[in-house]
Amino acid sequence: MHTINHLTELREQVREWHHQGLEVGLVPTMGSLHDGHLALVREARARSDRVVVSVFVNPLQFGEGEDYDGYPRTLDEDCRKLLPLSVDAVFAPSVNEVYPDGVGITTRVQVAGLSDILCGEFRPGHFAGVATVVAKLFNMVAPDLAVFGKKDYQQLTVIRRMVRDLNFPVQVIGVDTVREADGLARSSRNAYLQPAERETAAEIHATLRQAADWLQAGEWEIEALEQWGRERLDRKGFRTDYFSIRRQADLGRPDAGDRALVILTAARLGAARLIDNLEVRLNGGG
Numbered sequence: 001m002h003t004i005n006h007l008t009e010l011r012e013q014v015r016e017w018h019h020q021g022l023e024v025g026l027v028p029t030m031g032s033l034h035d036g037h038l039a040l041v042r043e044a045r046a047r048s049d050r051v052v053v054s055v056f057v058n059p060l061q062f063g064e065g066e067d068y069d070g071y072p073r074t075l076d077e078d079c080r081k082l083l084p085l086s087v088d089a090v091f092a093p094s095v096n097e098v099y100p101d102g103v104g105i106t107t108r109v110q111v112a113g114l115s116d117i118l119c120g121e122f123r124p125g126h127f128a129g130v131a132t133v134v135a136k137l138f139n140m141v142a143p144d145l146a147v148f149g150k151k152d153y154q155q156l157t158v159i160r161r162m163v164r165d166l167n168f169p170v171q172v173i174g175v176d177t178v179r180e181a182d183g184l185a186r187s188s189r190n191a192y193l194q195p196a197e198r199e200t201a202a203e204i205h206a207t208l209r210q211a212a213d214w215l216q217a218g219e220w221e222i223e224a225l226e227q228w229g230r231e232r233l234d235r236k237g238f239r240t241d242y243f244s245i246r247r248q249a250d251l252g253r254p255d256a257g258d259r260a261l262v263i264l265t266a267a268r269l270g271a272a273r274l275i276d277n278l279e280v281r282l283n284g285g286g
Contacts, residue, residue: 001079001082001083001086001087001088001089001090002089002090003075003079003089003090003092004089004090004091004092005091005092005093005094005097006093006097007093007097007140010052010089010091010140010141011140011142013089014052014141014142017049017050018142022049022050023047023048023049023050023144023145024048024049024050024051024052024141024142024143024144024145025044025045025047025048025050025051025052025143025144025145025146025147026044026051026052026053026054026137026138026141026143026145026146026147026170027040027041027044027051027052027053027054027146027147028054028056028133028134028137028146028148029053029054029055029056029078030055030056030057030058030071030188031055031056031057031072031073031074031075031078031188032071032072032073032074032078032188032191033074033077033078033081033082034178034186034187034188035178035186036149036151036177036178036185036186036187037149038081038082038085039149039175039178040147040148040149040175041053041082041085041087041147042085043147043173043175044145044147044173045085045086045087047145047147047173048143048144048145050088050089051085051086051087051088051089052087052088052089052090052091052141052143053082053087053089053090053091054090054091054092054093054137054141055075055078055090055091055092056091056092056093056098056133056137057071057073058098058129058130058133059095059099059103059129060099060103060105060108060128060129060132060133061125061126061127061129061130061133062126062129063123063124063125063126066123067189067192071188072188072191075090075092078090091140091141093140098133098136105132107132108128108129108131108132109128109131109132109135109162109166110128110131111127111128111131111158111161111162111165113250114127114154114157114158114161114250114251115127115128115131115158117154117251118154118242118244118246118251118264118266119154119241119266119275120154121241121242122241122242122266127154127155127158130155130158130159131158131159131162134146134159134162135162135166135168138163138168138170143170144169144170144171145170145171145172145173146159146170146171146172146173147173147174147175148172148173148174148175149174149175149177149178150174150175150176150177150277150279151177151178151185151186151187151275151276151277152275153251153262153264153277154251154264156172156174157250157251159172160172161250177276177277179205180202182202182205183202183204183205183206183209184198184201184202184204184205185204185205185274185275185276187274187275189272189273189274190272190274192270192271192272193269193270193271193272194270197237197269197270197272200236200237200238200269201269201272201274203232203233203236203238204233204238204265204267204274204276205276205278207229207232207233207236207243207265208229208263208265208276208277208278209278211225211228211229211243211245211263211278212263212278212280215245215261215263215280215282216280216282216283218282218283222245222254225245226243226244226245229243229263229265230242230243233265233267237269238267238268238269239267239268239269240265240266240267240268241265241266241267241268241273242264242265242266243263243264243265243267244263244264244265245261245262245263245264246261246262246264247260247261247262248260248261248262248279251264258282259281259282260279260280260281261279261280261281261282262277262278262279262280263277263278263280264276264277265277
């Protein structure tokens with residue numbers, strides 16, 4: 001495994017691999033790696049001949065007052081975690097390498113209809129920043145496949161739509177969320193939680209699980225269940241941005257016949273903004 005900082009070297013390496021007929025997998029990350037990230041790397045390793053992990057804290061997806069400056073940057077430790085997983089290259093570019101004309105770049109990728117709902121409502125411009133940097137990484141790395149976690153279900157949906165709409169020759173793989181023993185989704189931002197907050201944070205998954213059970217049992221109307229979820233999290237000490245039930249395919253509002261649903265939530269606890277979701281398939285679905 002070697003670390004690459006410059007685009008020219010990266011392209012030379014990937015060009016050589018492709019010339020040898022090898023399939024290249026990409027795992028995009030912002031570093032501060034945990035077991036959730038490592039599960040993505042293992043999936044990429046199982047599906048491709050060569051694996052590139054990108055480590056880049058993307059300023060374009062952080063809004064004013066968000067935690068860009070304080071976001072943990074632990075490249076050396078990240079590389080130590082990746083070494084046993086047979087990663088072939090870590091691409092760790094500077095901001096100038098990714099945005100040579102500055103972060104005020106005028107060309108941005110906007111995925112209409114998906115970028116301004118749910119998290120997009122509370123983080124304006126966030127998904128344009130995500131889509132733009134992922135599009136740039138796809139052009140930089142030229143992967144055959146890319147692996148993302150389902151923990152950020154909206155992000156995964158945005159990327160899949162972008163790939164389809166812009167005809168990127170990249171297969172997008174989604175991997176199930178890795179959780180702590182009490183159900184809390186693994187996240188770099190969990191490090192922001194104080195001990196008492198960390199105990200409370202497990203209530204997110206418990207709330208999703210209860211809502212999923214009731215949804216499958218047909219005991220609640222969707223709007224009433226969404227309200228219950230918001231109110232329950234708020235009573236537990238969260239400041240809930242949303243608790244919403246959507247279609248898995250496109251995050252649209254469910255119709256009566258929809259069976260493949262996903263419950264998504266974002267809630268703030270102390271200094272952390274936590275997101276999570278749970279996929280639900282209603283009885284009678286195919």
